[in-house]
Ligand SMILES: Nc1nc2c(c(=O)[nH]1)N[C@H]1C(S)=C(S)[C@@H](COP(=O)(O)OP(=O)(O)OC[C@H]3O[C@@H](n4cnc5c(=O)[nH]c(N)nc54)[C@H](O)[C@@H]3O)O[C@H]1N2
Ligand SMILES: Nc1nc2c(c(=O)[nH]1)N[C@H]1C(S)=C(S)[C@@H](COP(=O)(O)OP(=O)(O)OC[C@H]3O[C@@H](n4cnc5c(=O)[nH]c(N)nc54)[C@H](O)[C@@H]3O)O[C@H]1N2
């Protein structure tokens with residue numbers, strides 16, 4: 001079943017690429033097809049799943065959600081992928097958690113249903129005790145890029161401003177931290193300058209480390225349509241796997257995983273050598289920096305040219321396996337196109353040099369001037385639906401504060417303390433625990449109690465055998481909707497959360513677009529909106545109620561909108577009323593009559609660039625108001641294949657499941673498509689190892705070993721194997737190391753060394 005379904009999807013992606021009728025395709029539902037006649041009202045929202053952020057309309061009849069269709073007024077123009085089109089049955093899944101539950105006598109005792117009052121007091125008491133005995137850093141919040149903006153903003157305020165700890169982190173650390181690191185080190189502030197409209201204007205797509213067709217299907221369709229309409233548009237895909245995405249590429253570079261840095265520097269070298277660079281742009285808008293003896297040092301254009309000159313096509317070929325002439329070819333196409341759009345995702349971010357890889361992509365745009373023009377942009381694709389709006393923008397990570405502020409900066413702390421009306425000195429100057437450090441310190445007993453919201457770390461942390469002891473040791477409070485989530489096995493308290501469209505809140509997707517999910521139906525059973533849970537819990541745990549003067553999520557939004565005023569994230573013009581009327585607005589959006597911004601940092605487009613600014617592009621985000629071109633040398637991945645562990649194992653997604661499949665696993669059609677995990681292995685390797693399709697194959701790494709059925713396919717090049725991570729019965733994350741990028745602290749989930757053999 002799995003394999004034939006996969007073959008079917010591959011076929012369909014190719015069909016999309018080739019056929020002028022590709023609009024639609026088997027995974028795309030068009031607007032209005034989905035039982036619209038059954039609904040007596042339609043409520044506007046955003047898809048629960050990926051960072052594409054498709055607008056949806058939820059059909060409601062007699063107080064029940066009965067159908068869903070794409071919002072024709074949002075960027076997705078009415079289209080949804082199969083997952084999005086099948087969201088309604090997830091709301092009513094039998095697996096929904098409907099009552100608060102606690103373990104009265106420690107982790108070994110059963111979860112028992114109790115009243116809200118009892119559950120809240122049970123949780124709060126342990127937080128009070130932890131803080132009074134061990135100080136505020138004994139508690140933590142572990143959040144999610146899928147939580148509503150109001151929830152993340154509120155939790156960040158409660159923990160950093162109320163409890164007084166910076167132990168606020170979340171799954172975007174596993175996902176977008178390297179992209180955040182890339183944008184902030186290159187441009188001074190996070191978040192892309194481009195938008196999805198660039199897809200319609202680009203003449204060259206440089207897709208690197210993104211399986212767009214499975215992870216962002218509606219965007220992939222937009223890219224494919226661009227190619228159909230203008231066959232001269234060039235698509236370059238850089239991915240060691242032959243994914244569905246690569247099937248629409250003019251050039252697909254497969255290469256040795258983890259060697260992108262060499263390719264990207266090598267392309268820069270060719271661009272200079274062949275004088276394809278934009279000297280005037282660099283001269284006006286950029287500075288050059290490198291690192292010497294651990295210190296950041298200023299450099300010159302000449303020093304940078306000399307640095308990249310070492311990455312000759314031959315050297316790049318030796319490091320990456322990409323033929324030298326292809327390095328030259330893609331560099332030319334990238335530079336010579338009239339508008340190049342780079343798109344990347346976890347193949348770049350989940351790397352021990354993920355921030356560097358992000359910097360090097362930005363470098364290519366800065367040296368060629370492919371930035372700040374329609375279609376020309378370095379556009380990082382966000383994974384989760386609200387990692388940008390909810391977590392990155394609100395600063396809900398251990399080193400951040402709202403709207404681009406950082407905890408290490410005294411002025412930023414003071415600004416937040418004044419705005420939150422809390423005494424100066426309340427916010428700690430040190431960064432809190434980032435994700436892997438948090439779970440490590442839970443195991444060590446330094447963090448006594450954690451509040452986990454809308455994420456399933458017992459399934460998704462790297463090197464799971466090392467980090468689940470933290471969940472065993474610490475007191476775990478969790479909000480969840482589905483019993484299927486593995487983390488519940490470690491929870492001392494489970495708060496049943498109202499699910500998607502049972503409460504209102506804002507999601508902010510990849511393209512700086514904020515859109516409102518309106519409440520369509522009442523929360524099921526005894527579930528409650530998480531903003532209410534957070535406020536009640538925090539008050540009982542000792543946080544001053546004055547910090548939470550809200551009656552609903554809209555009040556929190558108003559505070560956050562006001563706080564954004566005067567910052568580089570200004571969206572003060574996005575009132576709740578406007579968000580109700582419009583299908584998403586892109587910031588900056590300073591006033592209620594401002595339409596939102598497509599081209600950030602561009603005069604005449606971005607309201608934060610003075611209209612009389614002498615240059616068309618103005619990088620106002622960084623203190624020196626320039627972008628930085630970084631000298632970043634090639635470095636190998638943390639654990640490359642070697643003689644003992646001769647294969648590279650990589651992990652990732654399949655189109656029909658969302659992460660740990662707690663939601664998509666509720667839908668029979670999706671579950672049937674991928675009932676369980678498998679290992680993709682190249683036919684040549686399979687032959688050598690005497691492995692046939694479906695055979696049990698052992699993956700043995702330095703951490704653990706596990707058996708998967710073989711999927712023999714040319715998707716993986718020889719020497720590489722791939723496992724999806726959705727299956728809770730085959731936790732591939734036990735096999736993985738936990739090396740993190742030293743700047744972003746994001747784990748390298750994309751590369752580890754493994755033995756591969758047939759089970760005896
Ligand atoms: N269907 C579905 N869609 C999703 C999600 C989901 O769970 N299911 N999750 C969402 C989230 S949170 C995220 S973060 C995104 C992730 O979206 P993607 O990053 O597009 O998906 P992945 O499958 O994690 O990996 C992307 C690609 O990186 C490649 N890769 C591996 N190693 C390297 C390398 O060294 N260099 C390069 N250049 N590429 C490499 C892999 O072969 C893979 O094709 O998807 C989002 N969308
Ligand atoms: N091997 C490997 N591991 C990875 C990755 C990889 O590529 N490879 N990718 C990493 C990345 S990029 C990411 S983003 C993470 C994702 O990792 P997680 O965030 O841990 O995975 P999810 O399944 O998205 O977890 C969301 C949880 O929230 C619950 N939930 C759903 N809706 C609601 C709601 O409305 N309220 C509440 N309170 N709960 C809700 C779901 O049931 C689920 O348990 O995984 C990381 N782990």
Ligand code: SF4
Nearest residue numbers: 047049050054081084
């Ligand atoms: S592409 Fe992403 S946001 Fe759009 S419908 Fe599919 S899962 Fe939802």
Ligand SMILES: [Mo]
Nearest residue numbers: 174175383384
């Ligand atoms: Mo992610």
